[in-house]
Amino acid sequence: MRTREENGYCGLVAEVLTSYLDHSLSASLERDVAAHLEECASCRRRLEGMSTLIFDLKMLNSVDVPEEISWSIKRAVHREARKDRVISLLKPVPFLTSAAAAAIILVVAGFSGGGTVPVTDGDNAPLETLSAVDQNRLQRYILPPQIGDLQGSGLFEDQLALADTSRSETPIRLPGARAVSF
Amino acid sequence: MLTKQELDKADLPLMSDEALLSSSLDGNMVAFDLLVDRYYERIYGYLNRFLKDSDMAEDLLQETFLRVWKKRGEFRNIASFSTWIYTIAGNLARSEWRRRKRWRMLRLGPSDNEDEPDYELADERAMPDRVVESRLAASELLDEVAKLPERYRQVVILRDIQEMSYEEIAGIVQVPVGTVKSRLNRGRLILQEKLGKWHENA
Numbered sequence: 001m002r003t004r005e006e007n008g009y010c011g012l013v014a015e016v017l018t019s020y021l022d023h024s025l026s027a028s029l030e031r032d033v034a035a036h037l038e039e040c041a042s043c044r045r046r047l048e049g050m051s052t053l054i055f056d057l058k059m060l061n062s063v064d065v066p067e068e069i070s071w072s073i074k075r076a077v078h079r080e081a082r083k084d085r086v087i088s089l090l091k092p093v094p095f096l097t098s099a100a101a102a103a104i105i106l107v108v109a110g111f112s113g114g115g116t117v118p119v120t121d122g123d124n125a126p127l128e129t130l131s132a133v134d135q136n137r138l139q140r141y142i143l144p145p146q147i148g149d150l151q152g153s154g155l156f157e158d159q160l161a162l163a164d165t166s167r168s169e170t171p172i173r174l175p176g177a178r179a180v181s182f
Numbered sequence: 183m184l185t186k187q188e189l190d191k192a193d194l195p196l197m198s199d200e201a202l203l204s205s206s207l208d209g210n211m212v213a214f215d216l217l218v219d220r221y222y223e224r225i226y227g228y229l230n231r232f233l234k235d236s237d238m239a240e241d242l243l244q245e246t247f248l249r250v251w252k253k254r255g256e257f258r259n260i261a262s263f264s265t266w267i268y269t270i271a272g273n274l275a276r277s278e279w280r281r282r283k284r285w286r287m288l289r290l291g292p293s294d295n296e297d298e299p300d301y302e303l304a305d306e307r308a309m310p311d312r313v314v315e316s317r318l319a320a321s322e323l324l325d326e327v328a329k330l331p332e333r334y335r336q337v338v339i340l341r342d343i344q345e346m347s348y349e350e351i352a353g354i355v356q357v358p359v360g361t362v363k364s365r366l367n368r369g370r371l372i373l374q375e376k377l378g379k380w381h382e383n384a
Contacts, residue, residue: 014367014371015364015367016367017367017370017371018363018366018367018370019363019367022363024363046371046374049374049378050370050371050374053342053370053373053374053377054342054370056319056320056323057323057327057338057342057343058342058343058345059320060231060320060323060324060327060343061227061343061344061345063223063226063227063230063231065222065223065226065227066236066240069222069226069240069243069244070218070219070222072244073218073222073243073244073247074215074218076244076247076248077211077214077218077247077248077251078211080248080251080252081209081211081251085209
């Protein structure tokens with residue numbers, strides 16, 4: 001930063017140029033710096049250069065912002081909000097196992113109410129079935145509000161539609177839940 | 183006759199950022215959308231200047247608002263909303279910058295000199311609408327800002343480009359005001375040295 005011909009005081013002045021421009025130095029220091037600037041052409045040039053730089057940087061404030069950005073942000077946040085709502089609906093039933101939570105999706109997607117609910121991994125290999133107790137809990141606590149809320153939430157709509165029409169083997173996932181197929 | 187809901191909606195644009203955030207806690211998405219409208223351009227400008235990459239700025243802008251949404255319950259009125267969102271955006275930008283730096287070091291080998299210019303393709307979309315002296319001069323200025331060490335770059339962008347107060351910047355960067363001023367001074371001197379032909383009248 002310092003050139004060879006600069007004395008030590010030029011270096012000190014350089015360190016406080018920003019404060020000098022802001023008039024935030026103590027009165028005595030500001031007087032000293034001003035006196036030095038009167039004598040030192042190199043420091044004056046540096047001060048003028050800094051003023052120009054500040055002006056030029058302000059001109060960079062304007063930036064082209066793609067118009068669709070705000071919409072995509074809002075869409076993403078609204079999606080997150082819908083997800084929060086669905087997750088909050090699952091929270092009041094803390095005793096549910098992860099398998100049971102996963103099965104909620106199954107139920108919403110067209111659970112017939114009879115028999116057992118197969119829960120599978122990503123390869124669709126049956127791992128276990130819900131216990132009768134869990135099924136009972138699902139029917140007592142989850143089924144009535146969950147169907148309506150989830151279907152109206154906009155979440156998993158593709159999966160729900162798919163399940164309704166073709167009953168495909170496509171696995172779906174809920175946060176914290178095991179993948180299930182139907 | 184307006185309903186209470188309609189009245190509330192009419193009042194929203196007059197509400198402070200903090201009040202809007204508080205309203206969004208009750209699920210008021212219109213209030214949150216207003217916050218997006220108020221801040222997305224400024225935060226985009228900040229991220230774009232910091233990273234000099236429009237695509238990454240867009241990604242991190244969205245991530246910033248998603249984090250604000252997820253953490254809105256944690257906001258405390260100790261700082262302003264503005265300081266808070268800039269802090270979140272700044273942290274994301276710095277993480278991204280460091281990730282890139284590590285990647286560059288892996289590709290090009292280590293370099294101890296943080297000031298050493300890195301070769302980067304110019305991003306045409308990062309160009310300002312109004313040029314400084316010429317398109318070339320503005321472009322060169324942007325290049326040099328982007329090459330500043332991050333502790334200087336952050337304060338130069340916030341103070342000289344976004345025109346924030348020292349106190350706001352101190353809140354965002356989480357250092358004392360005196361440190362903000364000294365970093366700003368150092369950043370400006372580095373820029374002057376790099377851009378000597380424009381900013382030092384020899």
